[in-house]
Structure formats: structure tokens, C-alpha cells
Amino acid sequence: MTRHHPDSLTLMEYSAGNLSEPHALCIRLHLDKCSHCRSRVDTLDSLGAVMMEQQPKVSVSETMFDDILAKIDSVPALEQPTKAVPKISLLQKLLGEDINNLPWKRQLGDVSVLDITEKFPGQKEQVVLQKLVAGGKAPAHTHRGTETTVVLQGAFSDQKGVFNQWDFVVLTDQDEHKPVAVGCEDCITLSVLSAPVKLTGTFTRMLNPFIR
Amino acid sequence: MNKVTNINHAIVKERPVTTLDQKPARAEGRKDPWSQLLVKVGKDQDRQAYHSLFEHFAPQLKYYAMANGMASHAEELVQEVFVSIWRRACLYDWQKAAASTWIFTIARNQRIDMLRKMRRTSAEMPVETEDLWQIPGEDDNQPITSLHRLMSERRVRESLSQLPEDQITVIAKVYMEQKSHQMVADELNIPLGTVKSRVRLALSKLKVILQDQNV
DSSP: OOOOOOOHHHHHHHHTTOSOHHHHHHHHHHHHHOHHHHHHHHHHHHHHHHHHHHSOOOOOOTTHHHHHHHHHHTSOGGGSOOSOOOOOOHHHHHHSSOGGGSOOEEOSTTEEEEEOGGGSTTOSSEEEEEEEOTTOBOOOBOOSSOEEEEEEESEEEETTEEEOTTOEEEEOTTOOBOOEEESSSOEEEEEEESSOOOOOSOHHHHHOTTOO | OOHHHHHHHHHHHHSOGGGOOHHHHHHHHHHOHHHHHHHHHHHHOOHHHHHHHHHHHHHHHHHHHHHTTOGGGHHHHHHHHHHHHHHHGGGOOTTTOOHHHHHHHHHHHHHHHHHHHHTOOSSOOSSOHHHHSOOTTOOOSSOOOHHHHHHHHHHHHHHHTTSOHHHHHHHHHHHHSOOOHHHHHHHHTOOHHHHHHHHHHHHHHTTOSGGGSOO
């Protein structure tokens, strides 16, 4: 059971389809394991439908329905979707690998990172996976801009509490913390950094959101 | 206002939300004419039902596309959404979402997809829009009870009718014009905090905000 949830305004922007793909990914991963937030999103999706219903209507071209019929008739039944699609997890689809077998780049001490921004072409955000070895500590640090994080494996704790698998947390430049990986697994998180990080200064320092 | 709303109001009067049990929720689901039509499309490829859905939803969808700044692609979006409705109607389950909600999520995803194609760089993204934004009822893991979904649909309509105009305006801009809260604040020339508090007030009416939940 996750205890740290996305805030309602963020879920609303998700439901409206206004979030970037990396942010939507963080929400999606959390939703997959959090029935509470799923039901909040259901309500928000309904809100979207009701908003749409209450807005003005614009008539469509007279031939459109016939065009649509022609289109659906031209598609063979074979291409109809079926429900029985074997499911690989979203993370596996994204990473193409088990999360523990990735080409992690060791940073300072207990921290490793992997920048996966390139998986989201055309986005402004930086997307990184971070790993803190079991029992390991990250040095105290603050955040640049806003960092949205979802815990993918293990857990970490800081002065605000314990963040378990699938917990969702947003940190700003106001938050200084000193995370410690708790439990017997390495703690792996996915983070989206809203402010574009410029690689000036020390490359390593800038690249690693745990240590800035 | 249309039929759906009237039916919903009638049911709300009969029985307050908190005491609803499974039975009336199901009955309500059956009464939602659009969900019924959509089920017919899925089960029997009923073209008359499909046409009725088109008459009702196409003009809404076209406005949705236009409000989103997709004026030159508005008809294309409506068409794509309807082709998609036809193809996936067999997956639609009225117990999991009302037709209007289901169609809204398809339109939202179609818009995201079209924008994605327009700004496509040479590299492909490994995850698809529908991996990130799901259509209700199509994700099989831990389905939410029909009771909950139907209640939320009705509750939203009911609560929305009681919200002050300034709250509705803000929500409409987020949903219909894809504006961030910051953009809404800039446009209405009010502080970001005011926008957020309006949305929070509205969402607490809709019980999206955590306060009443045991988490």
C-alpha cells in the first residue's frame, strides 16, 4: 500500500491530458499500484466528460458520418483489438531490460544513476533513474526546480518519512534531504526534473539529481 | 440539458449517494442511454446505435478539438475518435465507465497522439500514449467496482451544478483548452494560488481530494 500520493491538481492535469509523457509515466506507474488514486482519476475522467458535454457544440460536415463508415468498412476484422494481449510491464517496455540489469553509472559512494531522457524525444524534462544501494546514504542535497519521483523498488527514508515502492513524491528547491535506502533491496527511483539541466560546471555533479 | 442529466437528478433525489447500494447503481447504468447504445455497437455492430452516438458526441468532440487549438485538425480528430469507438466498442464495459467518460478518454488520447505525431522527431518513443493514459475498463488489473464508477459519474454532474462559475471556468480551461494552472492564472490575470484554491475547492466537492479518505 502506497502512502505518498500525487496531489489532486496534478491528477487533474493528468486526466486532462496536459502532462508531459515523463510526468504521465510517473503518475501511471503509481496508478497501477494504487487503487485509491485510480478511483480519483476515474472521477476526474468523468469530470472531463461532463465538462465536454457542457461546452458549446460545433456541427460537423455532412459527409463525415459516411466517411467514417467507409473507413471502418475498409478495415478487415482481423485488425480488431482483442483483450488477450500478453502484458509486459510498462517499465520493461520502456527500458527493454530488467531494472537491475541496466548499465548503471556509479556516482559518488552509494549512488548510481542512469539518464533515460533520450527515451522521451522532444521533451524538455530530464528523466533519470537513480539507485541507492541497500543501506546506503546519499549526501545531503537540495533540488533544482521541481523533481517528481516515483519509487520503483525498495524504499528510502528522509526527514519527511519513509517512501516505499510506488510512492510518489515531489521535491522542490525548498526541500533539502539526506535520503537513506532502507530495507534489504537497493532503492531505485524514477525522477523527472522539470527545469532543464544545463551541463555546465562539473558534469557529474549536474547530472546526478541526488547530489547537487 | 439532455436526458442523461434528468435521469441522474431524479435518482439523486430518491436516494442520497451515501446510502446507495449496488442495485440502484446498476439500474442507473442501464438507464444511461449512451452507454446502452455503445454496448449495442460493441455487441452487434449496430450502425443505428453508432449513428445516434455520432449525432450526440461528434459536435462535442469537434468543439473539444477546436478549443484545444486544433482547429485545422478538428474534423480529423472527430473522425479518428469515431473510428476508434467502432473498433474498441467490443471492449467497452458499461459497469466500468459511462459512455461519455469512455469517449472523453479516447478523445483525450487521440489529441495527445495527434500532437505527438505533429512534433515527431526522428526517434520513436518506446511507450505509446495508451501505456501512459488508459481507457477506463480496458486495464484488467484490479478493476474498480462498477458501483464506484457509476457513482462518480453521477456525483460529478450533481456537484458540478452546484459549483460557482469561477471554479467551473478554471476547470474548463484545464480540460478544454489544455492550459496548465499557471497559464490559466496568466490568462485570467489572477494569482496562481487563487487558481489552485479554486480547483481545490471544486475537487473537494467532487471528493477527489483526500480529506475524507482513509489512506
